[in-house]
Structure formats: structure tokens, C-alpha cells
Amino acid sequence: MTATESKPRPRLPDWLRLPLPTTDTFTRTRSLLDNLKLHTVCESARCPNHWECWSKGTATFMIAGDRCTRACGFCAVTTAKPFALEVDEPARVAEATRRMRLKHIVITAVARDDLADGGADHFRRTVEAVRALSPKTVIEVLVPDFNDRDAAIETVLAANPDIFNHNLETVRRLTPSVRSRATYDRSLSVLRKVKACRRDSIYTKSGLMLGLGETEDEVLTALRDLRQVGCDILTLGQYLQPTLRHLPVIAFVSPETFAKLGERAWKMGFAHVASGPLVRSSYHADKFPHASQAG
Numbered sequence: 073m074t075a076t077e078s079k080p081r082p083r084l085p086d087w088l089r090l091p092l093p094t095t096d097t098f099t100r101t102r103s104l105l106d107n108l109k110l111h112t113v114c115e116s117a118r119c120p121n122h123w124e125c126w127s128k129g130t131a132t133f134m135i136a137g138d139r140c141t142r143a144c145g146f147c148a149v150t151t152a153k154p155f156a157l158e159v160d161e162p163a164r165v166a167e168a169t170r171r172m173r174l175k176h177i178v179i180t181a182v183a184r185d186d187l188a189d190g191g192a193d194h195f196r197r198t199v200e201a202v203r204a205l206s207p208k209t210v211i212e213v214l215v216p217d218f219n220d221r222d223a224a225i226e227t228v229l230a231a232n233p234d235i236f237n238h239n240l241e242t243v244r245r246l247t248p249s250v251r252s253r254a255t256y257d258r259s260l261s262v263l264r265k266v267k268a269c270r271r272d273s274i275y276t277k278s279g280l281m282l283g284l285g286e287t288e289d290e291v292l293t294a295l296r297d298l299r300q301v302g303c304d305i306l307t308l309g310q311y312l313q314p315t316l317r318h319l320p321v322i323a324f325v326s327p328e329t330f331a332k333l334g335e336r337a338w339k340m341g342f343a344h345v346a347s348g349p350l351v352r353s354s355y356h357a358d359k360f361p362h363a364s365q366a367g
């Protein structure tokens with residue numbers, strides 16, 4: 073992998089240049105989310121696929137506010153003192169899911185280290201509200217590490233989500249400089265605990281961003297570590313610098329390298345692998361065929 077130092081931001085390679093489709097569905101998604109006063113990670117994290125997903129009528133809901141108690145070097149979400157949880161937010165997410173007729177929903181949240189349970193009960197209530205209104209919808213939770221607290225993890229699992237997603241984000245060596253108040257082993261521990269208590273009734277999922285200076289061997293080691301804790305689903309995507317205040321892109325990893333790493337991951341036994349420059353944790357999340365058979 074070659075490295076390119078970049079200030080100002082490097083020119084995007086062709087494979088990362090996207091047409092920005094704005095369809096009627098995009099506009100409908102926009103107004104529905106505004107009407108229901110819902111946050112999305114699509115906007116807060118400046119996801120490059122936001123246009124495509126909303127134009128297809130999908131979105132990743134971000135509950136517990138848009139202010140995070142952490143400040144990861146790659147993330148565009150605002151770091152600030154969070155507001156109180158909105159008690160009716162679970163019902164609003166459920167209503168949006170029903171109106172958007174989502175077959176697969178991803179519910180994520182900022183880190184709420186200010187809350188005793190890290191926001192776990194708010195996740196439980198949101199999953200249960202969605203399940204009540206849309207019993208056939210596959211529910212994926214993309215959660216912070218809850219400081220690896222058993223009670224918080226069990227609270228989320230009590231709502232029986234189909235997929236429990238927690239991102240490793242990067243390789244072990246880079247974790248301290250890339251992630252805030254998180255550790256590589258704590259994230260593995262969260263995934264291990266979920267599999268330990270719900271082996272056959274839930275899929276676990278995790279993802280890494282590439283292009284932050286990691287080596288291919290370090291990525292392969294991280295994939296083996298994820299398989300070691302029973303992780304079923306993997307996403308690998310290109311890191312993109314949200315603003316000049318965030319970590320620089322060290323390398324634009326080629327589509328060929330993503331394909332090669334994806335092949336290696338399939339051979340390691342992941343049940344599903346999405347590996348490509350534009351892949352994000354919840355991008356095309358509904359493409360995982362078996363999700364509806366969990367739980």
C-alpha cells in the first residue's frame with residue numbers, strides 16, 4: 073500500500089467520484105425525516121452514499137441525539153454536551169420505518185458516556201417500537217462500546233435485534249490515534265460477549281475503514297481477530313477525510329486491493345463480506361441474505 077501525505081485534501085481517485093442522484097424519493101425521505109425530527113448518521117457523519125441511499129428510500133437512524141461525548145479523529149459527528157434523551161424518539165423511528173416500508177433498518181447512536189447505561193435502554197425501546205409496527209423488518213443495531221458493560225449489552229440484546237453491529241474501525245496499532253476513549257480489545261470483547269450469550273440467534277457484524285496508514289498484514293490480523301470472536305459479517309471501506317480538522321487520508325486503497333482483502337475474508341469464514349471503496353457499515357446493509365433468519 074502506497075502512502076500520500078495530504079494537506080490540503082488530496083484529489084479523489086475516479087473510483088470515489090460519485091454522481092449525486094436526487095430523485096423524488098430523495099426529497100420524500102428528506103421531508104419525512106424532517107417531519108419526524110429524526111437524525112441520521114448519513115448526514116451527521118457526512119456519508120458519501122447518502123444521496124444514493126435516500127434516493128432509494130433507506131437511511132440509517134441515529135438515536136440519542138447528534139452530540140457525542142467522544143471525539144474520534146475520523147468522525148464528523150459533533151462532540152458536545154448531549155441533550156436529554158427524547159422519550160418519544162423510539163416511536164418516531166418506528167413510524168418512519170413503517171412509512172418508508174423498510175425491509176432492513178439500521179439504528180445507530182453516538183457514544184453517550186454521560187448516561188449510566190450508555191443509552192442501551194433507548195436502543196432497547198427503539199428496537200421494540202420498530203418491531204411492534206414492522207414485525208417483518210430486519211433490525212440491525214450499530215452500537216457504541218457501552219464501555220463493555222454486561223448490563224448495557226444485555227439490555228440491547230433483550231430486544232432481540234437481528235444483527236448486532238459494533239465497528240472495530242481500524243487496526244490495533246492505529247486505534248489509540250484514530251478512536252477516542254475506545255480500545256481495540258474492548259471492542260472485540262463486546263462482540264465476543266454478544267456471541268457468547270446469543271450464539272445461534274443473532275448475527276454479529278463489524279467493520280474497518282482503510283487508508284489511515286494500516287498495512288495489509290495488520291488488516292488481515294484484525295480480520296482473524298474478528299473471526300476469533302465469532303463475528304459473522306464484515307465491512308471494509310475507504311476512509312474519507314470529513315474536514316481538514318480530521319485525520320488525513322494516508323492512502324486511497326484500490327478497488328483491486330479491496331477485492332483481494334474481501335476474498336481473504338470470505339476464506340476466513342465470514343458469512344457475509346462487503347469490501348469496496350464506497351462500502352460503509354450500513355451501506356447496502358439489506359444485501360445480507362440471511363438476516364431475516366436470525367432471532
Ligand code: SF4
Nearest residue numbers: 140142144147182183
Ligand atoms: S464515538 Fe466516535 S465514531 Fe462514534 S459518533 Fe462519537 S466521535 Fe463519532
